[in-house]
Amino acid sequence: MKLKVYTVNSFAKTIEGGNPAGVVLDADSLSDESMKKIAGAIGFSETAFVMKSESAHFKVRFFTPEEEVELCGHATIATFYVLLSKGLIKPGVFLQETKAGILSVEVREDSSIMMEQNAPSFYEIVNRKEIADSLNINENEMIDILPVQVVSTGLRDILIPVKSIDILNSIKPNFEEVSQISSKYNTIGYHVFTFESLFGSNAHCRNFAPLYGIREEAATGTSNGALACYLYKYGNTKTKCDHQFVMEQGYSMKKPSEIIVELIVEGLEVIEVKVGGKVLNLSEIEVEI
Structure with a gap:
């Protein structure tokens, strides 16, 4: 059939x-x-x-x-x-x-x-060294004032801030270790990002989910929804009035992608997340x- x-x-x-x-x-x-x-x-x-x-x-x-x-x-x-x-x-x-x-x-x-x-849920702060080792980078190449954390707007992902696009592009993950750590924290995978961008976006990203058979993904809606909430929570927006985010992804795969995220906020709390493009x-x- x-x-x-x-x-x-x-x-x-x-x-x-x-x-x-x-x-x-x-x-x-x-x-x-x-x-x-x-x-x-x-x-x-x-x-x-x-x-x-x-x-x-x-x-x-x-x-x-x-x-x-x-x-x-x-x-x-x-x-x-x-x-x-x-x-x-x-x-x-x-x-x-x-x-x-x-x-x-x-x-x-x-x-x-x-x-x-879903509205964001913030979970475990993850050990930086085990994440860095699984990505074959040094801990000092990660942004030290931001946590490596499990965040979900529907699916759990580990969000990992690094200092530059060059560092992001240099990452060659140990996919077996990434799978083991993803399983350990009951997550889909890693969403690695930097504030450097090619086109003035809020973040430039790569996503690895080998536990689910996805070594790298060109555009990830759920992960970028979680990332926008993370950036809002930790103050990495120009002001707390910035409720729209643009994320770049897929450039390392030659599949340029742009993900739009809109946050609906009451007071200072994110009550709704919209992702699209x-x-x-x-x-x-x-x-x-």
Whole structure:
């Protein structure tokens, strides 16, 4: 049996940029094993499976080539762009049921997509030396006034500040150690960033999630949502009124990506996180199942 899969590049800054995701519509009849097999055959970091929902407009499940994850930012962006492109929805606000909860997605008139993530949760401060050793860098190449910390807006990531783009680009991770440490802290992986940028963005990033079969990812919606909240919490914005962030990612992979994050703040507390951007390169492939 052949199954149609849509592919797009989410958060694309250029035609060759962004993070590719697969999208399967009308996936209600597929078993968990079939979805995992399809995700593995496509080979992207995540594939989204769209189903009917009794509590939202759509139910969406996300699979890496290795296993299911609760939420995926770039695959959510891809999903709603495909639904829009196929005339199944119009610009507006929709609810998606995920394993991370029921979250809203805004489809804007310019075809950009913004997804709601959870309000931030801040967890363990992580030992700097074990992180530095696993990335094959020195501790003094990390920004010492900022913590290495587990943060989540839906998925747990270890956020790691380094001093420059040169340091960031020089990183050659020990992927076995990164996987072990990710498992130890019950996280998806590492989101490494610097305040140096190429285009005046808030941060320039790389993301490593080998525990889930993703050595490096070109654009990571959930991680950058968490990063914006981290930057807001620790005062690394021009003022506490700065609630919109732009993150660069994927340049080390020659897949230039731009992720927009908007924080909704009451008092000084982040109560809502929106992450999104542009999508390019819609195409269709067939997978044998």
